[in-house]
Amino acid sequence: MTTYPSVTVEGKTTVVIGGTSGIGEAIALGFADDGADVVATSRTPEAVAETAEKLRERGARTIEQTCDVADRSSIEELCDTTVAEFDDVDVLVNSAGTAARSTFLSLDEADWERVLDVQLTGVFRTCQVFADRMDSGSIVNISSMSADLARTRLMPYCAAKAGVNALTRCAAKELAPDIRVNAIAPGFVMTPLTQETYGDGTQIRADIDERTPLGRVADREEIVGSAIYLGSDSASFTTGEVLFVDGGFTQSAL
Numbered sequence: 180m181t182t183y184p185s186v187t188v189e190g191k192t193t194v195v196i197g198g199t200s201g202i203g204e205a206i207a208l209g210f211a212d213d214g215a216d217v218v219a220t221s222r223t224p225e226a227v228a229e230t231a232e233k234l235r236e237r238g239a240r241t242i243e244q245t246c247d248v249a250d251r252s253s254i255e256e257l258c259d260t261t262v263a264e265f266d267d268v269d270v271l272v273n274s275a276g277t278a279a280r281s282t283f284l285s286l287d288e289a290d291w292e293r294v295l296d297v298q299l300t301g302v303f304r305t306c307q308v309f310a311d312r313m314d315s316g317s318i319v320n321i322s323s324m325s326a327d328l329a330r331t332r333l334m335p336y337c338a339a340k341a342g343v344n345a346l347t348r349c350a351a352k353e354l355a356p357d358i359r360v361n362a363i364a365p366g367f368v369m370t371p372l373t374q375e376t377y378g379d380g381t382q383i384r385a386d387i388d389e390r391t392p393l394g395r396v397a398d399r400e401e402i403v404g405s406a407i408y409l410g411s412d413s414a415s416f417t418t419g420e421v422l423f424v425d426g427g428f429t430q431s432a433l
């Protein structure tokens with residue numbers, strides 16, 4: 180009988196940056212449920228401790244370490260602490276997120292800088308620091324379908340995510356064959372970042388439901404399977420790819 184690499188991250192040491200809320204936390208908990216050891220991090224110790232408790236309840240080994248992707252030294256500290264505890268890192272997931280809503284002409288340059296610093300340069304920093312220390316493995320960047328769309332009043336966000344896709348492809352080429360680098364491009368997902376905008380009863384929510392072939396926004400848990408796949412040995416020949424998980428939104432037209 181032929182054996183196939185399994186779609187599992189069991190036994191893999193995984194670091195999820197932006198892993199204490201929304202999509203990142205769902206991925207951290209999903210990986211733990213699948214048997215991975217998981218370090219879920221963000222800037223605040225309380226949030227890190229809360230998610231660490233949920234990880235331990237699922238039987239995962241973890242450590243509590245904050246990280247700010249805007250600060251290279253804190254990424255280096257996270258990497259050092261994780262390697263000291265687990266010896267190696269198998270999977271890095273980048274899910275830190277922020278946004279600024281403004282029209283182009285009134286966009287404050289400081290907001291442009293802030294969004295680019297977290298959403299694009301932050302991914303550059305974490306990929307560079309971790310890839311230098313990983314013997315082999317997989318990096319999964321949470322991009323967005325917005326990389327390919329002109330979203331209303333979200334110019335820095337769209338530009339940052341387009342950059343993440345380009346960074347993903349370039350890093351995949353340079354880090355091959357030992358480290359695979361891929362991105363996930365979610366569509367509209369209900370999380371703390373979006374619940375005010377996409378909440379029940381808003382016009383934008385009605386528009387999303389109408390224009391999305393699957394007819395709704397996603398639950399954050401619906402992004403987890405794609406991350407497990409890309410982190411697993413089953414994706415051993417997939418690198419430099421952007422996997423859309425958007426309910427069909429990007430490819431649909433009138």
Ligand SMILES: NC(=O)c1ccc[n+]([C@@H]2O[C@H](COP(=O)([O-])OP(=O)(O)OC[C@H]3O[C@@H](n4cnc5c(N)ncnc54)[C@H](O)[C@@H]3O)[C@@H](O)[C@H]2O)c1
Nearest residue numbers: 197199200201202221247248275276323365367368370372
């Ligand atoms: N929710 C959606 O509809 C959606 C769609 C497509 C892509 N995304 C992307 O998914 C990722 C997660 O978004 P979410 O919706 O789960 O948001 P969220 O606000 O629930 O989670 C974002 C996480 O990033 C952390 N974070 C923010 N700034 C940070 C920094 N400087 N350093 C470290 N951590 C930081 C936050 O503390 C939080 O844990 C983001 O990159 C976002 O752009 C979200």
